Amino acid sequence: MKYDHRATEPKWQKAWEEAGVFHAEDKSEKPKFYALIEFPYPSGQGLHVGHPRPYTALDVVARKRRMQGYNVLYPIGWDAFGLPAENYAIKNHVHPEGITRQNIANFTRQIKALGISFDWSREVCTIDPDYYKWTQWIFLQLYKHGLAYKKEMNVNWCTSCKCVLANEEVVNGVCERCGSEVVHKDKSQWMLKITEYAQRLIDDLDTVDYPDRVKAQQKNWIGRSTGAEVDFATSAGDQLTIYTTRPDTLYGATYMVISPEHPYIEKWADQLANIEAVREYQAQAARKSDFERTEMQKDKTGVRLEGVTAVNPVTGKEIPIFISDYVLVSYGTGAIMAVPAHDSRDWDFAKKFQLPIIEVVQGGNVQEAAFTDCDTGVMVNSGILDGLSVEEAKKRITEYLEEQGIGHAKVNYKLRDWVFSRQRYWGEPIPMVYCEKCGWQPIPESELPLRLPQVDSYEPTDTGESPLAHMTDWVNASCPCCGGPAKRETDTMPQWAGSSWYFLRYMDPHNPNALASKEALDYWSPIDWYNGGMEHTTLHLLYSRFWHKFLYDIGVAPTAEPYGKRTSHGMILGFNPHNFQNLPEEEQKRLVEEFGSEKKAQEALVEKYGEMANHPIVKMSKSLNNVINPDDIVEEYGADTMRLYEMFVGDFEKAAPWSTAGVKGCRRLIDRYWSLREELVDSDELRPQLETAFHRTIKKVSEDTETLKFNTAIAALMALMNELTAQNGITRGELRVFTLLLNPFAPHVTEEVWAECGLGEGLACQQPWPRYDEAKTKESTIEIVVQVKGKVRARLNVPADITKEEAIAAAKAEDKIAGEIAGKTLVKEIYVPGKLVNLVTK
């Protein structure tokens, strides 16, 4: 009888739910294990085949942990505020909450059909007032601790979303979400002082188990650099302070540059002979979008300030000051000393404006190009620094600046404070009111949650005002301080707010008095294993670490870091139907005939479909018609097959293309497993000829599931299946072990076999995980390879405990080897235990 997944899978899903086997216990003698996946945004498209990959991976781990005797928390929830729902709602004149609830229902159905062992009793949803009450509460704590402030800022503005963006949300000068142009606008915004945590966000990476690429990317984003601030005297009387990472090159500073937004320009306006030209340049710079600015990178522009000059504090020479947009107002002090000899940007600028280039570090030809090497050069033309190395000179000059009181060592970060308000409807209201008399005031905690009001129109406005601003009933409030009239903040929080702490709510999801009880937080923290996408490394992952550190500082969270271990999965991609390699053979032939060669044919495809045609594997998209719907796979092959395939498709950490042929291979494993029942032998033993294979497989599967090598774990199960098929029949004991090993990957069919064959009491997923005996993973006889001068010349079957001398003697005695080495001098004999003998002759 064929395995019928359509009947079997829902049956067991229901059985698990009724038995409540995946509920985490609040109080338990067992050790705890908290596994977390990034909770999904419930989009209108429904589940993508990419979603189940991380869910299944941690499900395998969670199920195995339960079998190993852990109290496992593996929760799920919804990151449900967000722009796509809002935009869809606007377009179709419906309320975003309604369609979001529908999407959640659809996601729930799809995820449940996969048999993931989530604890659904702990489901959380960021749009529930009971949930966002605590998101708002955290905001109030941040405010009370001086970490949230409102400030007139030059911010990123997405022209399509009509909304400000955090720096982390601007990618290559365009909006991370919609790809539209990002321009700069001055707006008053709520900001969170993530910069206050910059150093700790770097340092504590040493205490957590994250992939190196994640740590590197976060460090890179935070962008710590060390250098010095130096004061330059100016003819206007003001000190102009600059930041440099190369204080050693101070003697080579031949001019200065300040950013177009630098406040001194206004201050000096009266003294500037060419103020019109300066103003014109400022206006130009302001008009440029981020995208244009990066495009123009190489071409340096600027205007010299006529009427004000500075003095190099070590050479005493008078030097000019320029404004240029290659100096950013938001980094350092917004002003630099320019050392064209040793900085390529300054060099470009100096060449263009014919400024002097003075070599202060020997080792290059500074008239040809800037010499930026810090490791080899020796200081010259540098007074007290002459003869020193760059490293020594940095130290010496910083001491000197401090002695003279004109500078000091300084650390800078690229990280900026987090722009936290959005001019949109569908987000958590910011619990603040503005009173003419008292300024910004937090609303009392007793008034939380501050509910998002129902509105008729929530279209974003071009003026940059939130749609909530039209809701006068809601906007008008009283000041918690003086009782007078006040207005509510009408901007809402960004999507990243609710996801910055959701993992704490899972620990105690229904608590009305706190975001979670102290006992729950103490028991479950930290998260033992968090898996998520690389795309969140400098967004969600960084933001949530920041919030968690804050909650730790105010005594709410018990650990300084939220996640003990972080892993990342690769995306599931699709085949590009426009790439030559993916075309049907006949079509390939036809194109080669038409265009002359494969290369020409591919070029023609690029001509027709664009640059993207060059990539054989691409993201799935509707327009390419290569989207796979998980529902179809579950329907046709079953959830177990889907799960196995997602784990088997390739290296978990790398992107992998979906292949329906590959899915069939996984279904075959299930069918072969299913048919084992028909030859069941009533014995609890592992037969001797299979004992080693079983112990090895238990070891392999146990280990590989800990290190994300799900693909090789499944390969080991397939290999064991091949060995089983080669034997007649299968014992009850063998089927029991195989069933338990396969259970975390394919929970439904294994549950069915467990019950049908009466392999034990209770559910398969509640059995103890199989153990192996290290001694039994080794064969009694082994095959060793005999090499002569590193080339394989023979193979020998020998006892596993053979000594070096015996092995070499056996090798030499072998006919073929004897012939090879006859008459030659043996210069070396190498024996690698259990592996090989290598005889080196001359």
Added chain:
RNA sequence: GCCGGUGUGUCGGAAUUGGCAGACGAGACAGACUCAAAAUCUGUUAUCCGCAAGGGUGUGUGGGUUCGAGUCCCACCACCGGCACCA
């Protein structure tokens, strides 16, 4: 430009970290079953020379270290991800 990563059969990918390259799966080919097809089962499947036994070559390229290199070192090429006028 800077940081991180990858490169292995027709394809997805293995290789206990320096020790038999190509596990496992897909595809293809052949055979069995079938009136036939599908499904299933059994074999073959890196490549070159050879009837065969056997031998040569082979992990992006070029060098090196080593008895031995996919793995380590140096240089380079290609691709992917992140950052990017951050002083």
